[in-house]
Amino acid sequence: MPRIGRRKFLKISGAGAIAARTGGIAAILASGKAPAFAQGATVHWLRWNDFVPSSDVLLRDKIIPECAKDLGITLNIEMINGNDIQARTTAAIQSGTGPDVICALNNWPQLYADSVAEVTAVADKIGHDQGGFYHVSTVVAHNGKKWLGVPWCIVGAENAYRKSWFDAIGVSKFPNTWDEYRAAGKKLKAKGQPIGQALGHSFGDPPTFWYPFLWSFGGAEVDKSGKKVVLNSKATVEAVKYGVAFWKDCCDEGGLAWDDSSNNRAFLAGTISSTLNGASIYLLAKREPDKYLTEKGTPLWQDIRHGIMPRGPAGRFSCQLPMTNMLMGYSKQQDAARKFLAWITSKPIYQAWFDSQGGYTVGATTIWEKDPIWNKDPVMAPYRTVGRGAEFPGYPGPADRNAAEVLSKYIIIDMFAKAVQGMSAEDAVKWATSEVQKVHA
Amino acid sequence: MAVSGLATRGAFARAPRRGTASRLLEDERWLAAALLLPTVILLALFIAYPFVEGVWLAVTNATVGVPGKFVGLANFEMLWNDSIFRVAVWNTFVYTAVATVFKLGLGLWLALLLNRNFRGKAFTRAFILLPFIIPTVLSTYAWKWMFDPTFSVINWTLFQLDIIHSRINWLGDPGLALISVIIVNVWRGVPFYAISLLAGLQTINPELQEAAAIDGAPPWQRFWHITWPLLLPVTMVVVLFSVIQTFADFQLVYVLTGGGPANATQLFATYAYQLGVGTGLLSQGAAVSLAMFPFLLIIVVVQLLYIRRVEVH
Known part of the structure; x- marks a missing residue:
């Protein structure tokens, strides 16, 4: 049996593979980059x-x-x-x-x-x-x-809420407007069952709640062209004022320090009555029915429902x-x-x-x-249409680099957070506007 | 004579020929340069190159994937007018100053206690190091849980002891959030101080203490006139390292608060990360990082001068 040496093997296999797969070295040189193949890649x-x-x-x-x-x-x-x-x-x-x-x-x-x-x-x-x-x-x-x-x-992102707790305050379906939601939240907080919403530096829950909240009052960071900063408006100030009142009346004030998993934990532990979130709370509670229970000892998932974002003076928005x-x-x-x-x-x-x-x-x-x-x-039904009509930070302008910078600097989130911490709504909006203007400069 | 002359020639012929390298290395200047070369290469690669690259980035308008062009000091001008940057500068100074004072005080106290003889001394000394040994991210997650507004074990304990009647919003309140991150930094940093100062204490000759005690000096005077002056050079070096580390701290704040709420815990490093990585503005991120440099340089120079003065004395 003839022996094939190491050198000969490399010569045959290397040349053969290149020739078979690329049709010659000239093509590789002409393309200026290494060849890529699906096979074996x-x-x-x-x-x-x-x-x-x-x-x-x-x-x-x-x-x-x-x-x-x-x-x-x-x-x-x-x-x-x-x-x-x-x-x-x-x-x-x-x-x-x-x-x-x-x-x-x-x-x-x-x-x-x-x-x-x-x-x-x-x-x-x-x-x-x-x-x-x-x-x-x-x-x-x-x-x-x-x-x-x-x-x-x-x-x-939809609002997961405790049906029995809302029923107990006479609200049989998820509130349709911010006023209705605030009225319900006020009663719930008084009973030690506040709404839970993140207002910190985290990429998921804070933007998906506070951006559409702002839009639903008619506020926006830029106009449709995405070039003119229009944040400092009466609508934005109204949104911030309402946001502060909503926070004080209805929300768990620990939310200022929450990350994207904090509201999941709080809801599953039964300390909050409602929160805007992915369906993960419900899906986890359903997957582990013996672990997550209501105060009555029944499986928690049976008491969870989902509601879409409430409507504001300028309409209903979602992010x-x-x-x-x-x-x-x-x-x-x-x-x-x-x-x-x-x-x-x-x-x-x-x-x-x-x-x-x-x-x-x-x-x-x-x-x-x-x-x-x-x-x-049917409990998952609200998530079926989340893609319809959803907007993204930068709305009504493009979700471009400037919008990404405003988002990653948490300027809109911090505008609400500063007001919640005591800054006047007007000053918080002025501060945020100057920061957005610097991004667009 | 002739025989002798031949022998000499033969011996010379057998002697090994010395190359240029050998001859150069016999020169002390060349030898020193050759011995230093590996260190110089390492420093150039891992210290100088990243630093120069950082300086270059800071004077361009580079973003992620885009090299950018030279823009001079435009990024620094932008930072000068950036209210978040100003908050980050203030927070960094408060964070560093307060944490360093507490770490020094508690570390020194712990070192003095550990310098005494007691049962389980070796175990205690090893145990003290735990916060320093545990990966910071891991221990910070534990602290995050302890500060959690809903599940805080600290709040629960204070509540059970009837000390508080409503929960404390550790990481949600702007003032408390900064205090909380300082507490965690102190917790993590005290062992470093304690062990370093303990090493310093053990170099002090006990006879000095004994002589002072015989002369009737009370403990406080013995500490102030003997222990402290002799411990000062070590203390200054420890403080120097600690200040540099604390000033540039990142992971602790990043995990605990992400710089929030509303930038109340934003530091140089977290803001640089937010701009450079979160927003892709590499040049502005680099400018924030570089802005730390003059502050740190002043602190380091002042401390080094002080150390030299102390050593001369």
Whole structure:
């Protein structure tokens, strides 16, 4: 049997592989970058630790092997705390190496517009096949010229409330207006069952409550063009005054120090009667009925209902948390990553992940609100339509870099917080306006 | 004569030839430079390069993924007019000053106690180090739980002891939030002071104390005229390290409050992170970080001069 030496093996296999896969070295030199193949490629996907653990299990146990089978791509999923994704993204972009795909929250894609790769073809096809993307997913993931990522999902935010406690004060369904909600909250707080709302520095709950609160009174940080700062208005002052009164009358004042999980704990412990949140409170209480009980010893989940944001003088608004998969510009696996994004967001594959969420998120495209999952549990019904009419910080202007800066500096949140801490509403609005103006300067 | 001359020539021929490197290393100046080179390379790579890069970033308009252009001092001008930055500067000074005073006082007290002979001394000394050993993020999460407005064990205890009748909003009240983060910093920093000062105390010759005691000096005078002067050089070095660390503290505040409520606990480092990472404004984040430099430089220079004066005395 003829022996093949090490040198000969490398020569044959290396040359053969290159010739077979690329059609020659000239093509590589002409492209100016290393070739990328779906077959045998590894795609590194960075995302948050899901609030629904079974979804993470599904990704690890089923999606990874399916991806290898269907695409020949080795999928490497890394899950980290949502608050740490930006630090990882910044480090990866600056060093030019890191995850190929990063699942961004909020309007972060606008911050990294110059560092993401082209995915317009993938996003357009997904949108076309699945009834189009919701407005909120589009404003955060599209910069007017191209898609900065492929929209992934929307984490819905609705008010989880204790039905029996609201019944006890004579409120049989969730209040429709802020006045009704305030009246109910006043009675509840007097009974030691306050409303719980975060008003601190955290990316989820504070913005999803206080931004639509402001809009529902007619206040906004900028006009429709996104260029003129209009925060210092009568409507904003009214919103802040009402916010302070609502806080004092109805809310658990510990909320000034809450992060995104504090209200979950408080609700599950039975110390608050209502809170704007994802469906995680209800889903967890339902998953562990023996652990989370009411004061009467009955399963807590049976006493939880969900209500949409109350209406203000200027209408009803909501702010949801969209997520977007960004293909990073530095990735050396761009073709493979695009194939992966098209595959994971396609209906048959996405369906499995969507089912595992149990309604915690709705898809970024409109077909998912028609899914039969919403017929399974009427308590989850308000989350079905969270994508409709949802707006995002920066409204009525674009959710651009300036809006992202105002959001990440918590200027709108701190405007309410300062007023709650004793600053006059007028001064709090003036302070916030000057900060927003500096961002837009 | 001839034989002798041949032998000498043979011995010379057998002697090893010295290369240029060997000859250079025999020169003390070159040898010193060669020995210093690895350290210089390490310092240049890990200290000088990041610092220069930070300075460069601070004078550009770079954002994440965009190198940016030179803008001179525009970022610092922006900071000068930034009300959040001013709050962060004030908070950092209060945080550093108050925490350092308490860490020094409590650390010194603990060191004096640990310097005595008692049963379980070794165990106690090891135990004292726990706050310093536990990863800061982990212990800060424990503190966050203890300060939780709803589930605070501190509030529960005070309530049970009938000391309070309504709960204390530790991290929600602006004043209390700053006090709370200072408390955690003191808790974490006291062991470092205690162990370092204890090491200093053990270098003091006990005969000095004994002689003073025989002369009738009471404990306070013995401390003030013997222990304190001899401990001062160590104390100053410990304070120096501590001030630098406290001034640039990040993780403790980031975990406990994220700089809130309404920037009441915002420090240099947390604000730099918020701008640089949270908003992607790398240049402004770098400018905030760099703004720490002159303050720290003044503090360090003053302390080093003082240490030198103390050592000369």
